[in-house]
Amino acid sequence: EPEVTQTPSHQVTQMGQEVILRCVPISNHLYFYWYRQILGQKVEFLVSFYNNEISEKSEIFDDQFSVERPDGSNFTLKIRSTKLEDSAMYFCASSTPGARTGNTIYFGEGSWLTVV
Amino acid sequence: RKEVEQDPGPFNVPEGATVAFNCTYSNSASQSFFWYRQDCRKEPKLLMSVYSSGNEDGRFTAQLNRASQYISLLIRDSKLSDSATYLCVVNIRPSGNTPLVFGKGTRLSVIA
Numbered sequence: 228e229p230e231v232t233q234t235p236s237h238q239v240t241q242m243g244q245e246v247i248l249r250c251v252p253i254s255n256h257l258y259f260y261w262y263r264q265i266l267g268q269k270v271e272f273l274v275s276f277y278n279n280e281i282s283e284k285s286e287i288f289d290d291q292f293s294v295e296r297p298d299g300s301n302f303t304l305k306i307r308s309t310k311l312e313d314s315a316m317y318f319c320a321s322s323t324p325g326a327r328t329g330n331t332i333y334f335g336e337g338s339w340l341t342v343v
Numbered sequence: 344r345k346e347v348e349q350d351p352g353p354f355n356v357p358e359g360a361t362v363a364f365n366c367t368y369s370n371s372a373s374q375s376f377f378w379y380r381q382d383c384r385k386e387p388k389l390l391m392s393v394y395s396s397g398n399e400d401g402r403f404t405a406q407l408n409r410a411s412q413y414i415s416l417l418i419r420d421s422k423l424s425d426s427a428t429y430l431c432v433v434n435i436r437p438s439g440n441t442p443l444v445f446g447k448g449t450r451l452s453v454i455a
Contacts, residue, residue, distance in 0.1 A: 268447065269430075269447040269448065270387060272443065275441075283441070316384070334387055336385065337386050
């Protein structure tokens with residue numbers, strides 16, 4: 228079964244440092260997403276990306292966050308200056324175009340970020 | 344009011360039991376509904392979509408009541424492997440590829 232892969236699986240960083248989380252979406256998917264889940268909380272949408280630009284973003288996705296598709300396969304989330312409250316599991320996801328989200332959206336295994 | 348609300352749980356049930364989870368959503372314009380399963384510190388995985396007519400997949404039955412803005416999931420003959428957190432998920436727009444709105448989840452523990 229095709230899968231979304233994420234690296235690193237776990238990263239510990241000091242407050243104020245920049246972090247880049249990497250994702251390889253499923254190869255024929257065109258829509259890409261980042262969600263996050265703070266420990267004990269619900270999964271929250273951060274941003275969606277299509278055709279090399281952000282198509283939608285939530286209030287959480289402020290100026291310290293950015294996304295990029297630097298080449299044909301990777302999709303990255305950058306947090307410019309991490310805060311303690313950025314500690315969470317970050318899930319990358321991808322989906323097929325035109326499909327009802329949820330039927331064909333696939334999540335990666337997540338990158339657990341700990342800010343100290 | 345929270346967008347998607349679920350039973351707080353946890354539900355601790357013996358093997359073989361039938362258990363039901365409920366979920367309500369606040370946006371009456373919501374278009375698509377799903378149940379996801381999430382194991383501890385793992386990614387959400389789609390369990391099943393929920394249709395207006397109700398749908399069944401093996402031991403799992405999902406139902407939707409649009410008038411009451413209510414979704415349910417019934418698990419029959421619970422297995423130990425069903426232990427997980429069950430997430431009620433809603434898509435508020437008609438087109439695909441739009442953000443999913445997750446409930447906080449209900450934790451299920453099936454005990455031998």
